[in-house]
Amino acid sequence: MIEVRLFATLREGRGKIQMLNASEFACAGDIIRHLDIPTEEVAILLINGFHQKPETPVKDGDIVALFPPVGGG
Amino acid sequence: MAGAYYEKIARINLTTGEIKIEKLDLDLAHKFIGGRGLGTKILYDEGVATVDPLSPENKLVYITGPMTGAAAPSTGRYMVVTKSPLTGMIASSNSGGIWGQKLKYAGWDALIVEGEAPEWCYLNIVDDKIELLDAREYVGVKSEEIDEKLKEKHGADASVLNIGPAGEKKVLLAAIMNDKDRAAGRSGVGAVMGSKKLKAIVVKTSRTKLDNIADIDALKAATKRSMDLIKANGVTGSGLRALGTAVLVNIINNVGSLPTRNWQESYYDQAEDISGEALAEKYLVRPSACARCPIACGRVVNINGKVAGGPEYEPLWAYGANCGNNDLNVIDECNMLCNEYGLDAIGTPCTIAAAMELYQRGAIKEEECAGVPLEWGSTKALIEWTKRMGDPETELDWLMSSGSARLCEHYGMPEISMSVKKQEMPAYDARGIQGIGITYATSNRGGCHVRGYMISPEVLGLPQQLDRTVIDEKAAWAKTFQDLTAVIDSMGHCLFTSFAMGAPEYTDLLNAATGTNWTVEQVLEIGDRIYNIERMFNKAAGMKPEDDRLPKRLLQEPIVNGPSKGMVSQLPLTLPQYYEARGWVNAFPTDETLKKLGLDECIGK
Numbered sequence: 001m002i003e004v005r006l007f008a009t010l011r012e013g014r015g016k017i018q019m020l021n022a023s024e025f026a027c028a029g030d031i032i033r034h035l036d037i038p039t040e041e042v043a044i045l046l047i048n049g050f051h052q053k054p055e056t057p058v059k060d061g062d063i064v065a066l067f068p069p070v071g072g073g
Numbered sequence: 074m075a076g077a078y079y080e081k082i083a084r085i086n087l088t089t090g091e092i093k094i095e096k097l098d099l100d101l102a103h104k105f106i107g108g109r110g111l112g113t114k115i116l117y118d119e120g121v122a123t124v125d126p127l128s129p130e131n132k133l134v135y136i137t138g139p140m141t142g143a144a145a146p147s148t149g150r151y152m153v154v155t156k157s158p159l160t161g162m163i164a165s166s167n168s169g170g171i172w173g174q175k176l177k178y179a180g181w182d183a184l185i186v187e188g189e190a191p192e193w194c195y196l197n198i199v200d201d202k203i204e205l206l207d208a209r210e211y212v213g214v215k216s217e218e219i220d221e222k223l224k225e226k227h228g229a230d231a232s233v234l235n236i237g238p239a240g241e242k243k244v245l246l247a248a249i250m251n252d253k254d255r256a257a258g259r260s261g262v263g264a265v266m267g268s269k270k271l272k273a274i275v276v277k278t279s280r281t282k283l284d285n286i287a288d289i290d291a292l293k294a295a296t297k298r299s300m301d302l303i304k305a306n307g308v309t310g311s312g313l314r315a316l317g318t319a320v321l322v323n324i325i326n327n328v329g330s331l332p333t334r335n336w337q338e339s340y341y342d343q344a345e346d347i348s349g350e351a352l353a354e355k356y357l358v359r360p361s362a363c364a365r366c367p368i369a370c371g372r373v374v375n376i377n378g379k380v381a382g383g384p385e386y387e388p389l390w391a392y393g394a395n396c397g398n399n400d401l402n403v404i405d406e407c408n409m410l411c412n413e414y415g416l417d418a419i420g421t422p423c424t425i426a427a428a429m430e431l432y433q434r435g436a437i438k439e440e441e442c443a444g445v446p447l448e449w450g451s452t453k454a455l456i457e458w459t460k461r462m463g464d465p466e467t468e469l470d471w472l473m474s475s476g477s478a479r480l481c482e483h484y485g486m487p488e489i490s491m492s493v494k495k496q497e498m499p500a501y502d503a504r505g506i507q508g509i510g511i512t513y514a515t516s517n518r519g520g521c522h523v524r525g526y527m528i529s530p531e532v533l534g535l536p537q538q539l540d541r542t543v544i545d546e547k548a549a550w551a552k553t554f555q556d557l558t559a560v561i562d563s564m565g566h567c568l569f570t571s572f573a574m575g576a577p578e579y580t581d582l583l584n585a586a587t588g589t590n591w592t593v594e595q596v597l598e599i600g601d602r603i604y605n606i607e608r609m610f611n612k613a614a615g616m617k618p619e620d621d622r623l624p625k626r627l628l629q630e631p632i633v634n635g636p637s638k639g640m641v642s643q644l645p646l647t648l649p650q651y652y653e654a655r656g657w658v659n660a661f662p663t664d665e666t667l668k669k670l671g672l673d674e675c676i677g678k
Contacts, residue, residue: 007323008316008350016345043307044534049329049636051538065327069307071533071572072318072370072386073526 002058004031005065010041022060029054031064043069075099076287076588077139078107079180083203085196087269088129088188092203097182103589104671106563107138107182109165110603112154115185116163117606118674122613126158126261127243127268129189135176135234135274136183138565139587142174142365143283145296146303146574147567149174149364157260158268159245159420159476160494160519162611164260167523167562169363170252172232177565178280186269195235195273197227200280208272213238215413216250217381219273227275235273236263237415238464243267244474246420246462250412254382255363258417260496260518261476287588295581299574303367306573308535313370313569314360318386319349321500326394328532328541329637330505333394334449335426336491336626339502340635347393347401349386356383356405368569376405384408384418390500391422396429397449407459414463420476423497425458427477427490436484441469488625494519494616503627503644505637506531508539508547510644511651512555514621517607523568525555535572544643548650556600563603602670604655605662609675618660621648 002025004018014035025031028045032054044067045052058064080097105111112134116122124130134154141148151173157164176184179200186196195208211219216237223233232252239247240263247263248256257263286292303309312320325331326344333341345351352372358380361371372383384392384404388411392404411418425447431437432447439446445457461467462474472480478495481487491498496519503510508527516524530550531541539550557576561568564583580596583589591599611620627642652658656666664676 005327008312008320011350044324044532046327049327051534051541067324068312070312070316070320070324071308071529071535071569072313072321073523073528073568 001060002031003063004035005063007065007067008070009068010037010066022058022062025058027055027057028052028064031058032066037066041068042066075285077143077283077285077586078102078182079285081181082183082185083181084185084187085203086188087186087190087194087271090205092205103587104599105603105606106560106583106599108136108152108563108565109154109167110559110563110599110606112136112152112165112183113163113603113607113610116154116156117610117613121156122610124156126156126161126265129187129269131156131265131268133186133262133265133269134183135186137173137177137181138563140582141565142177143286143292143586144365145292145566145582145586146299147363147366147368147570148565149366150565150567151176152562153249153257153262155262155265156614157262157518158243158264159261160496162494162519162614162616163517163607164262165518165562166249166257166259166262168249168251168255168257169366169567170232170255171364172234172251172276173565174364175232175276175278177283179276179278180280184274186271189268190270193270193272195271195275198274198276200278211272212241216415217253217413220253223273223275228277231275231277233273233275236266237413239415239462239474240264240267241272242465244416244462244465245476246417246424246474248415248417250415254412256412256418259419259521263415286586288585291585292582295578295585299570299578299582300367302573302578303570308533308572309368309569313368316349316353317360317370317372319352319372319384319389321386322348322389323350324532325501327636328505329632329635330502331390331394332491332500332502334397335395335430335489336502337430338634339505339632339637341394343399344394346399347389347404351401352383352389355401363567366567368567370569374405376409377402381409382412387500388418388422391419391426392455395426396422396455398452398455400452403452403455407455410456410459410463414460416459416463419499420497421459421462422455423491424462424473424477424480425455427481428458428473430489431481431484431486434486436486437469443467491624491626492520493623494620496520501528502632502637503623503642504632504640506541507544507643507647508551510623510627510642511547511551511647514623514644514648515551515651517604517611523558525551525558526568527551527554529572536575542640544647548647549654551651552654553597555604556597559600559603560596598670602672605667605670605672606675608662609672609678612661613678621660
């Protein structure tokens, strides 16, 4: 399984966490499309805590975290 | 009146009660812009670097920038510049609200307060009139309450800056508060105000806008370009309004860089409980904004039935993960206590975290804790020790209110203090995010993230995504961020505008408002000059090269948990690169660098 963590406005209608079957997704972008999130709404994409691009492959056991544009200080 | 400056500084000697009006040196103002830059230059020239910070010889400069109050994005900022009693070096604490704008509209570029009053007093400013009034009846009154009392007396249109009980007692973690919940929070500036027996500064003005802009049409055009960028940017256009800075809790935790239990760990299992998402869901009443700010990052929250200013990311982390506490309501309450007592809402909880580690290691004994043991996650300890630090009585109260460096030194464990130059570091682990460690180590005011916010490129991907784990080019990035930040702080804009705006936008705004004709490169050179005058102030104050450091934990103890497990800071590799980029040798500018920056007066010093 892949644990997908959603944050801030991306939670609306999708919840905080989704557990997805790894065999159905080749890359992080597939997950973003599956969740019906417009690509431009994902500002930060982490796989296991490190910044990655949508084309980065995903595998069983990965934690994918998605954030919209957010900042602070 | 020269563009965007009123060319007027009030010098208030509290020892004699004399109030003098001085003309602003316009050439100097253009060379250092205003705010942080000009304030530091004034103090450097007046020899403040070598004085005892809590003596009458120290001076407090309350200073606006040329853009403060201008019809441009997020211009509600002013600076308090002084010699810090916490670090013994330069302090320049920035605050928003509306007080700074009112001071500017009243016609003052800056107030320079010196000496020490014989009795507690406060300043009342109504446009060009300044009077010293008796404040003895307000001694011991907390910040919010005195704000209300002075508004009752001087009118609801007055804006009030003040110190709470912490500042009165010269607590080294004391902040200066304005407009109830805005703070010039860091470096103990409130203690300096307390040492002068100055309780408050009330400002009223009949002016409703900045009426001395050099080129109004050019400013309108530059403002429109900047506003378009701010609106179009996901962070400044909607993200900060929706969730405030608190949204960072989950992001920083997910990159394994949320310091936990005094930086012993870097991933907090219960971060969700103290996140911006949880704050919005459970306690948020509405967002709030400083004067002339379209971003509105502020939070108004409901705390046990009371509607008050809510916590930003830093106190959420510091009272939360860093103290092993996941009770969000208690964080709200402690943040409110910091505002009421007038305490730094970063330094105070970080010192409690250090004390909790000292307690964990047996250095602080239970019998010293006067009934409130410093156990990890104890909500009772967080509330009670915040109150005690805001109004100290016992020896341990006083030690803790002096910050973690002095506390840990006292117990013979200085390495437990997660501080730089005796000021506590903020909420990003420099082992997991390499560039921010350069900012921490070289910040002229000690442990601080807002002197070169490397989190922006290393985590948030603004203006472009850098790999947080590597050191390549980070020294040059840190220098550029530090220089641009010095410009923004000196102009009077909020630093958050820089999520959307870059050096060309600030240059256009500055030129339009002041009538200068700087290029982008020249404006960044002014930032470089400001960074160097701060460094020369610190050198005169006795700073040593070894003060540009990080705590041993970050260099020698790899992160123990979470995604960044195993990482340490590579500062020993990046620091020489940084010095080279700056034109510094052994932490200080060479004569050649000083000459290049037009700081000839510092050569040989």
